[in-house]
Amino acid sequence: MQRIRAAQGVPAAPDSDVHWTFVPHQPTDILWMPEFELMPATLVVDKTGRICGWSRDAEALLGYAEAEALEQSIVLIIPPHLRERHNARFGRYVQTGVSHLPEVAISPAMHKTGTIVKVQISLRPVYDESRKIVAVEAMMSALPASAE
Secondary structure: OOOOEOOOOOEOOOOOOOEOEOOOOOHHHOOOOHHHHHOOEEEEEEOOOEEEEEOHHHHHHHOOOHHHHOOOEHHHHOOHHHHHHHHHHHHHHHHHOOOOOOOOEEEEEEOOOOOEEEEEEEEEEEEOOOOOEEEEEEEEEEOOHHHO
């Protein structure tokens, strides 16, 4: 099985403090969205639903250190009442590439403390050389209290 892992040293985007190495992907496979500056918390989930990339901003937003989050199921940050639906839709997205979400969505996420945090989230698939989805990159930021 091919592995995608977070690593030090390769900037994900110009002027970014997020560093990723996508194995076996080429840097040109990763396209950054204009919303990146607004959504600094970045995580990557492989096609099985395991977290394989976790930025420092994701740690600040959701409370889990990288070492705590990596290799865990994405349900770690999904509120319990949404997990079944999330898993079904995530699986369908990985298989088909079709998302039910708008380009930028508002969603609840679960902080390490159990507190629900409203976030803006944008998803982007990560492809292998045969154009199959092998992971999903999520960029998110806390939704300002005034916008809730």
